[in-house]
Amino acid sequence: MVASPGSGPVTVKDVAAHAGVSPMTVSRTLGGGKNVRPELQELVWKSVTALGYHRNENARSLRPGHSSGLIGVAITNLANPYYGDFAIGVEEVAARHGRRILLGNSSEDQERERQLIADFIGRQVEGLVVVPAAGGETGSAHLAAGALAGTPLVLASRLVPGIDASAVILDDQGGAEAGTRVLLDVGHTRIAYLGNLSSVFTGQRRFEGFSRAMSEAGLEVDAELVRREQQDVASARDAMAAMLRLPEPPTAVFAANNRNAIGAMTAIAAHMHTGGDPGPSVVGFDGFELAELSPVPLTLVEHDARQLGRRAAELLFAAPVSEAGVVETIPVRIREVRRDTAIVV
């Protein structure tokens, strides 16, 4: 037997009527059965399943003390498996704390992000994990403490100037510098840079690391070999292909994220198809599946996106000891990818 369609959702009242008790007895039974006669509890549970009753969590969270059990997660580009993995990390920790995640995609757009966060807060999320969209400080007012109605915020991967929230970020400069040095150490001097927008926090920092390694080696960064506009694999591939056609093409590339590394790899592979030489070496920031199959010499500056998500969530659940935000940096590691050492997750 099911609630007659059209009569609206089943409520405690309906269950109470069905079981011949008061709504309070139902509520108490659902809450654990403290102070309710076992026989009545059984009656109630029978009615619950008979009517297909589900407690209204929204109404529940309306009451003082009770909370929504929701965590809002805003991502900039769900199309990148990297962020999917990141979201898994957050979900994993949230589930462990009995929380559900509300997921939204900002598409690297500050206005969409603002709407997302306003909505999340409107839904009474207990916390926010945000990978902030690229853009100026002025466009980030919605992340200011005053606009969050007291909702705890953890930034991931990127910091926002003027926003004093907790955050988990990567050692972008150090990783980029170390990665670039791998190329310098084997004698490369003509090294290209493929990255994302300089308005993106990580884009800025990774370029800094790259530049620092170059200047420490006494090399100039050739503007012709720097492309910083690619947000997806296709545009990265095109940018790399264009550089390969230069009179004096690069002998190596530093790619600031996995979209650009993959684009570079495929462009080089296609270009070299006609010749026999191995082509430019690639160093990429971020790991990715099947890196072991790279047809070109590849070194990765790796970290675990899922762990980034996990740490962000853990920071959220950790009691805020101080008022000021805690910024945690996750280390990265250099891995030279060899085709015969295929280690796949």
Added chain:
Amino acid sequence: MVASPGSGPVTVKDVAAHAGVSPMTVSRTLGGGKNVRPELQELVWKSVTALGYHRNENARSLRPGHSSGLIGVAITNLANPYYGDFAIGVEEVAARHGRRILLGNSSEDQERERQLIADFIGRQVEGLVVVPAAGGETGSAHLAAGALAGTPLVLASRLVPGIDASAVILDDQGGAEAGTRVLLDVGHTRIAYLGNLSSVFTGQRRFEGFSRAMSEAGLEVDAELVRREQQDVASARDAMAAMLRLPEPPTAVFAANNRNAIGAMTAIAAHMHTGGDPGPSVVGFDGFELAELSPVPLTLVEHDARQLGRRAAELLFAAPVSEAGVVETIPVRIREVRRDTAIVV
């Protein structure tokens, strides 16, 4: 100026008091300002920003007529980029309809799925998109219409016996059969099968397609060459490696999903590293990034996971014309992957 911390969240009442009007005037202003003097509206908006007010959507959805604006999405394995992509598709369509998605990971576990869905319904989701976890019909009672409290349900990728919901699935048999035939047509007779649990709908159907192609070619399926337990790349690689060590190894493999195809590829690549011959050919169901870099001959039975998600969501939003569920089948296409035709998304 921000609401003094500790005084609880800002409500319409607070805004009303601050603006010197009644709560109704605030509510009306927020609702579009119909029948409110412009001057008062301005006052209200000023107070809203001054206090950092966010309308409580949960309380709002409590009122009859209003709905939650939430869609619940249950996935079996967020660790597979395939499902991340699927989730993106759902999110995309949901966002277009002004809805937010609530995401949960069942980890291929029916009990976790049951909890997820109960929670989703408790949160008053307007619809459910579910990739059902593997398992028997008996474990799927929570998907029966009677248990859903009238919440519309769309199944994706897999059907569940006994559950008469709308669904978007793939042409699993047809795709597997056509894929297998690619191998048969070039003369292979000793073809291995790598798949996921036969308790998974797609696992069952794709094996059927494979078997049909084999028997139509007058070939027996050698039980020694059938492995159907691998859910991730690592176990798939191990299974493939074991088969390569057989006295009479397979000359080709049909992999029923991308985890198994990748595992097979890497195992073959590692094994062939010592010899010079190309090794067994691979046909895989599902596409994946960097397939073009495969060191072994590869053909894919492809479709777009994101589109699967989109269609599932669209089916959810489409007015249910009939009571019975609509089952839509998405076609797949065969693509021979060539390294020189690298087409990356």
Added chain:
DNA sequence: CTGTTAGCGCGTTCAG
């Protein structure tokens, strides 16, 4: 145009 009343589903508080 504006304010008052009432009730959505639930659980804490207080009476029985």
Added chain:
DNA sequence: CTGAACGCGCTAACAG
């Protein structure tokens, strides 16, 4: 051990 009353934040419906 059980039930009745009240109010969480919000907004239709009904005054004024």
